[in-house]
Every structure is written in C-alpha cells, then in structure tokens.
Amino acid sequence: MVPTKKRTYFVAAIFATLVFIFAIVSGFVFRHFGLEGNLSYASAVEHIVVLAASMLVIIVLVETVSPFIVPGATWNTALIAFFILLTLLCSNDFVGLLNHWGAKIDPTAFPGLLLQWGFYAFGLLTLTFVFRFFCHDYSQEIPKRARLISRFIFIANYLLYIGLTFAQMQWIAAMLTCLVVIYWGVSLTHAILSSGRWNAVAIFAMSIGVFSLAMIASEAVSYTFTDVFFGAGIESMLAILIAVMFFAIYLIFAVIAGRKMNENVKKEKQLEEMRNNILKNQISPHFLFNSLNVVKAAYREGKERGDYAMDLLSRLLRYFTEAADLTLVPLNKELDLVNSYLQLYTLKTGHEVPLIFNIVEEGYEVPFFSLQPLLENALTYSGIDSKEDGYIQIDSYREDGRHVLIFSDNGGGFDPKEIKPDSYGIKNVKARFALSLRATTEVQSSLGEGTRVTIRIPINQEKKT
Amino acid sequence: MRFIIVDDEAAALHLFLDSTYSADSDLEFRFFKDDREAILRYCRDHKVDGAFLDIRMPRINGVELAKELIAAHPDIDVVFLTGFNVPESTIAPLRPNVLGVSHKPLNPMEIGQFIDAMRKKKSVLKVRTFGTFDCFLHGQLVRFSSSKSKELFALLIAKNGKSLTMETAITALWPNKDVDKAKILYRDAVWRLRSTLNEINFPCVGFGRAVLTLNKENISCDYYDLMEGKDVPYPGSFMESYEWSMPVEDVIEQALNGRK
Numbered sequence: 064m065v066p067t068k069k070r071t072y073f074v075a076a077i078f079a080t081l082v083f084i085f086a087i088v089s090g091f092v093f094r095h096f097g098l099e100g101n102l103s104y105a106s107a108v109e110h111i112v113v114l115a116a117s118m119l120v121i122i123v124l125v126e127t128v129s130p131f132i133v134p135g136a137t138w139n140t141a142l143i144a145f146f147i148l149l150t151l152l153c154s155n156d157f158v159g160l161l162n163h164w165g166a167k168i169d170p171t172a173f174p175g176l177l178l179q180w181g182f183y184a185f186g187l188l189t190l191t192f193v194f195r196f197f198c199h200d201y202s203q204e205i206p207k208r209a210r211l212i213s214r215f216i217f218i219a220n221y222l223l224y225i226g227l228t229f230a231q232m233q234w235i236a237a238m239l240t241c242l243v244v245i246y247w248g249v250s251l252t253h254a255i256l257s258s259g260r261w262n263a264v265a266i267f268a269m270s271i272g273v274f275s276l277a278m279i280a281s282e283a284v285s286y287t288f289t290d291v292f293f294g295a296g297i298e299s300m301l302a303i304l305i306a307v308m309f310f311a312i313y314l315i316f317a318v319i320a321g322r323k324m325n326e327n328v329k330k331e332k333q334l335e336e337m338r339n340n341i342l343k344n345q346i347s348p349h350f351l352f353n354s355l356n357v358v359k360a361a362y363r364e365g366k367e368r369g370d371y372a373m374d375l376l377s378r379l380l381r382y383f384t385e386a387a388d389l390t391l392v393p394l395n396k397e398l399d400l401v402n403s404y405l406q407l408y409t410l411k412t413g414h415e416v417p418l419i420f421n422i423v424e425e426g427y428e429v430p431f432f433s434l435q436p437l438l439e440n441a442l443t444y445s446g447i448d449s450k451e452d453g454y455i456q457i458d459s460y461r462e463d464g465r466h467v468l469i470f471s472d473n474g475g476g477f478d479p480k481e482i483k484p485d486s487y488g489i490k491n492v493k494a495r496f497a498l499s500l501r502a503t504t505e506v507q508s509s510l511g512e513g514t515r516v517t518i519r520i521p522i523n524q525e526k527k528t
Numbered sequence: 529m530r531f532i533i534v535d536d537e538a539a540a541l542h543l544f545l546d547s548t549y550s551a552d553s554d555l556e557f558r559f560f561k562d563d564r565e566a567i568l569r570y571c572r573d574h575k576v577d578g579a580f581l582d583i584r585m586p587r588i589n590g591v592e593l594a595k596e597l598i599a600a601h602p603d604i605d606v607v608f609l610t611g612f613n614v615p616e617s618t619i620a621p622l623r624p625n626v627l628g629v630s631h632k633p634l635n636p637m638e639i640g641q642f643i644d645a646m647r648k649k650k651s652v653l654k655v656r657t658f659g660t661f662d663c664f665l666h667g668q669l670v671r672f673s674s675s676k677s678k679e680l681f682a683l684l685i686a687k688n689g690k691s692l693t694m695e696t697a698i699t700a701l702w703p704n705k706d707v708d709k710a711k712i713l714y715r716d717a718v719w720r721l722r723s724t725l726n727e728i729n730f731p732c733v734g735f736g737r738a739v740l741t742l743n744k745e746n747i748s749c750d751y752y753d754l755m756e757g758k759d760v761p762y763p764g765s766f767m768e769s770y771e772w773s774m775p776v777e778d779v780i781e782q783a784l785n786g787r788k
Contacts, residue, residue, distance in 0.1 A: 367669075395723070419716045425719075
C-alpha cells in the first residue's frame with residue numbers, strides 16, 4: 064500500500080472518530096448507570112478526549128513524515144491505531160459496560176493482566192512490524208505464502224488479546240501466543256540473515272529496550288502515579304505509554320531509514336566514481352597510444368586496412384564521449400562497443416577470437432560500459448585467444464519476466480573459490496547492474512571449463528534512480 | 529547543385545569529393561577557410577544549396593555562421609562537420625535546415641549520405657553479384673561485420689525479392705553444423721547484418737521471426753538488371769565465392785539463352 068497524505072488523514076480521521084465515539088458513549092453510559100471504577104467519571108470524557116487528541120496529533124505528525132521514510136507506514140499505522148483502540152475498548156470502562164449487560168467479568172482482575180498482556184502483545188505486534196519492515200526492505204520479494212502467514216499472525220495477535228480478556232478463552236490465547244512467538248522467531252531470523260547484521264541487531268535491541276522501558280514504566284505508573292496524572296487511571300496511562308512507545312519506534316525507524324538512504328546515495332556516488340575510473344583507465348594515454356600504434360601498423364598493410372582500424376578507434380572514442388553522461392545505454396550500443404573493442408584487439412594481437420551474438424531479444428538497456436569489463440576479463444584471463452575453437456558468446460533472451468544476458472567463453476576458466484582475477488571489474492559490473500536495474504549477476508566458472516556470467520534483469524521494474 | 533565547405537582542415541574531404549563526384553557535372557563544391565566575409569559574399573552572389581560547416585574554427589563559430597546563413601537563405605541545407613559532440617539543444621533551433629552532424633574523422637559514406645539528402649535523392653546501394661559479391665554505397669565499399677553476415681546478405685540478394693527462411697539460410701551457410709549451433713550462428717549473422725545496415729543507414733532488410741525479406745527499392749544490382757532484360761555483361765560467374773550460388777548461375781544462363 065502506498066502511503067499517501069490522503070490515506071494518512073483518512074486513517075487518522077477514522078481513528079479519531081472511533082475514539083471520540085467511544086469516549087462520548089462511555090462517558091454517558093457510565094454516568095447513566097453510576098458505575099464505579101478507577102476513573103473519576105465526570106472528567107473521563109474530557110481526559111479521554113485530551114488523550115485521544117494528543118495521540119492523534121502525534122500520529123498525524125509522524126505519519127506526515129514517515130511515508131517519505133518508512134515504506135508501508137500507513138498500513139501498519141492503521142493496524143497499530145486499531146490495536147490502540149482495542150486497548151481502550153478492553154479498558155475498565157468497557158468491561159464495566161459489558162458487565163452491565165451481564166458479562167460477569169471481574170474488573171479488578173484486569174488492570175494487572177491487561178498491562179502485562181497488553182504490552183506483551185503490543186510489543187510483539189510492534190516487533191512484528193519491525194521485522195516486516197526490514198524483511199520487506201531487504202528481500203527483493205516476499206513469497207506469497209509468507210505474506211498470508213503474516214496477515215494471519217496479525218489477526219491472531221488481536222484475537223489473542225481479546226481471548227486473554229475472557230478467562231474462558233485462555234487456551235486459545237495460549238495457542239495464539241505460541242504462533243506469535245514462532246512467527247516472531249522466524250521473522251527475527253530472516254531479518255538478521257537478509258539484512259545488514261548491525262542493522263537487524265540494533266533494531267532488535269532498540270525494540271526490546273523500548274518495550275522493556277514501557278513495561279517498567281507501566282508497572283511503575285500503575286502503582287505510583289494513579290492519582291497524579293489528571294487523576295486518570297491505568298487505562299489512560301496505558302494509552303499515553305503506547306503513544307510514546309509508538310512515537311519512539313517511529314523515530315528509530317526514521318533515523319535508520321534515513322541513514323540507509325544516505326548509504327544508498329553514498330553507494331551511488333561510489334559507483335559513479337568507479338565508472339569514471341573505468342573511463343579514465345580506458346581512454347588513458349596508454350590505451351590511446353597503443354591504439355594509434357595499431358592504426359599506424361594497419362596503414363602499412365594498406366589504406367583499406369588502415370581506414371578500418373581508424374574507424375574502429377573512432378567508434379570506441381565516440382562511444383566514450385557520447386555515452387559518458389548516461390547511466391544506461393541501449394543494449395545494441397553496448398554490444399557494438401564490445402564488438403569494436405574485440406576487432407581492435409584482433410588487429411593489435413593478430414588473434415582472431417570469434418564473438419557470437421546469440422541475440423533473441425535486444426530492446427532493453429544496460430549500464431554504460433558494463434559488458435566491456437567482462438570482455439577484458441575473458442581476453443586477459445581465460446586464454447581464449449590461444450585456444451583452438453575458442454570463442455566468446457553473448458546470449459540475450461527473455462525468461463520468466465526477466466531479460467537474461469549471458470556472457471560466456473570456453474576458455475580456461477578459474478576457480479571461484481580463489482580470489483577472482485580482476486574481481487574489481489566483476490564487482491563493479493555486478494554493483495552497477497544491481498543498483499540501476501535491480502538485476503542479479505551470477506558468475507559460474509570452473510578450471511578448464513570456461514566462464515559464464517549470467518545477468519538477470521527484471522522487466523518493468525521501477526528503476527531506482 | 530552548389531555546395532560550400534567551410535573547414536580549415538579540409539584536405540581529406542577534397543580528396544573524397546573529387547574522387548566520388550567528379551563524374552557528376554551538376555555538382556560543384558567550393559572550399560572556404562574561416563573567412564566570414566568571403567563566405568557570406570559568395571552565398572549572396574551564387575545560389576548555394578548546401579553548406580558543410582566545421583564548428584570550432586579560429587575566427588568564426590560554425591553554429592553562428594549557420595544561423596546567419598539560414599537567416600539570409602532559408603532554403604539552405606546545413607551539415608556540421610566536427611569532432612565534438614553537438615548536443616541536440618544546439619541543433620534543434622536550427623532545424624529543419626540542419627540535417628545533422630558528421631563526426632570527424634570523417635566517414636565518406638556519411639558525407640555521401642548527406643549529399644544525397646541535400647539533393648533530395650535516395651541513397652542507392654550498388655550491389656555487384658557478377659564475379660565476387662560486394663556492395664557499394666556512395667562509392668565506398670560496404671564493410672560487413674563478419675563474413676557470414678555478408679554471405680547471409682548475399683543469399684538474400686540472390687533470392688531476388690523472395691523471402692529467405694532461417695532453414696534455407698542455415699542449410700546454405702552452415703551445412704555441417706548441428707541445428708542448435710547453426711541457429712545460434714544464424715542469430716549472430718542476423719544481428720551483425722542488422723548492425724551493419726543500421727550503420728550505413730540503409731535499412732533494406734525486414735527482420736521477421738526466422739525469415740528475412742528484402743526491399744529492392746534503391747538497390748542497383750547487376751543481377752536484377754540482367755533479369756529485367758537490361759543489357760548487362762555477364763562474366764560467367766555469380767557470387768563465385770559461395771557454393772550455394774550455382775543454381776542461380778543456371779537461372780542466369782537460361783535467361784540469357786532465352787534472349788538469343
């Protein structure tokens with residue numbers, strides 16, 4: 064769900080309306096029936112209204128900022144807002160109302176149990192939110208089944224909470240607790256495995272910290288400050304603490320997500336630098352003089368050959384100067400560059416290396432100068448130019464909603480376990496494909512059996528700028 | 529038609545234009561160094577159809593000169609000759625007079641293409657099939673990306689307008705390879721052929737799924753001329769470097785005999 068301002072205010076409005084309705088209704092109801100309780104009922108309405116209003120303000124403030132930082136914020140906010148509402152609905156006031164209608168629930172049993180289970184469940188819910196955030200963010204796709212399971216767990220959380228409210232349903236509550244704990248464990252593992260280690264651990268630690276603080280605070284509050292805060296009761300304190308914790312966790316997310324964005328920007332700058340380095344190395348004076356030498360030698364063989372060599376060199380240089388500003392170029396242009404480069408190499412060394420373009424599909428873009436490093440690797444390390452029947456092949460086709468681009472040679476290969484030769488080149492290619500096209504790159508090689516670089520580019524993906 | 533070339537390093541162009549267009553008596557080329565006054569005076573006194581302008585010259589800027597020429601002679605066609613990348617934003621306001629940019633080192637074929645465009649002529653691909661197979665555009669030999677892609681084009685030409693299927697191509701070009709490998713090599717030849725044709729800006733081939741078609745328009749071929757009844761000397765061999773060309777030689781012999 065895309066968080067938008069409209070959705071944010073819609074959720075906030077629904078929440079506010081429900082709280083208001085509850086506040087007004089319960090105020091009237093209790094005044095009418097003269098029910099006793101911890102709250103000073105005359106001001107109950109006012110207090111709840113004040114609290115609801117302040118929570119609303121906090122939520123709206125955070126929501127206005129968070130869509131730019133936390134993906135999926137509105138959806139989770141709605142859930143948490145409803146959870147908060149549920150908390151209020153399970154407060155003494157509401158229990159009193161149910162009792163009046165004949166439910167026979169012991170209201171005094173509630174506060175302690177409520178606080179404990181309330182924070183436990185809410186804490187778990189929040190942690191679930193935490194890990195969902197990171198699972199969503201760090202894994203490219205959430206398998207459908209996982210999504211269904213997580214939705215089920217959310218509902219289970221609520222049912223758990225309601226179930227705990229009624230003593231008769233404790234066995235259901237216990238079962239649901241187990242499910243929630245299991246999911247929590249799985250999410251935690253997934254988050255740690257798929258995200259940067261320090262990020263997951265930090266988030267986990269912070270969540271536990273805030274969670275514990277909230278628990279301690281609620282315990283302290285329930286025994287000490289009952290009469291201090293507006294003369295309000297535990298339920299109100301619960302509401303305040305939930306709001307504070309909620310806000311705190313959002314802040315944590317904001318900071319971390321913000322830092323991640325900076326990391327992304329830094330990463331992009333790094334890649335840009337890497338790309339410029341490649342350019343600088345490629346059209347270095349060394350390369351130029353080398354190539355001019357090739358041209359000169361070609362002219363000695365004849366004007367036609369010399370013109371041909373000159374043409375190749377100018378095409379290479381033209382490619383550099385034209386495409387230097389672009390991140391992405393059409394595949395054909397990049398293939399053309401690879402071809403020209405190889406032809407120049409052939410002129411220079413006298414070794415003919417067949418380059419086979421097995422192109423079935425070509426209407427897409429690749430990062431500028433991203434295939435040439437692969438060619439260089441093949442020429443330098445695979446011994447392909449001295450191998451009999453050696454060749455380099457580039458395949459391009461579509462499979463499973465992805466463009467598949469394969470750069471392979473049948474040369475000497477290398478042992479992937481050893482330090483990859485010129486790993487800088489491959490890393491650069493991998494990084495640039497991943498960053499600009501969300502593509503995956505796989506390098507397969509074994510000694511004596513050639514090398515194969517497979518790049519899979521998702522189609523119609525929103526390109527990360 | 530009259531053309532002016534303004535470039536302080538025009539020697540190479542001299543040679544090309546002299547050799548290619550000396551036969552065309554209706555074309556006149558005048559070379560100028562960056563002497564603004566002389567250029568403007570010449571254009572005032574003579575009707576100039578097209579101008580090839582360098583951009584960076586010691587005394588004048590080619591783009592400024594183009595603006596002046598276009599303002600004074602709205603029908604003039606302009607082509608920039610330059611080593612630099614000219615952004616579209618510089619050219620766009622001068623269109624439609626500016627036909628494009630030819631990058632240095634100058635490519636004679638590209639120049640020839642612009643001249644044809646200025647003459648409102650469609651470029652003609654001269655295809656020689658008698659003896660060995662070769663193609664010429666603007667007097668320059670067309671260099672194919674690979675020998676097999678050239679052979680593929682030759683096969684298509686030999687079809688004389690009929691389409692060429694992948695199966696036929698594979699049988700002729702790679703008779704000894706297994707089908708899967710041959711298909712890969714076919715795709716390679718197709719890609720290279722398309723690349724070459726785009727490069728020379730002569731897209732005469734339709735690339736369908738496993739079939740190639742030829743648009744004979746603007747192709748001047750000795751074989752086609754002979755089959756149309758024109759008097760073309762036949763040396764006895766057709767695309768002699770290719771083995772699959774023999775059936776076509778029979779066709780030609782039959783046609784010639786029929787005429788006797």
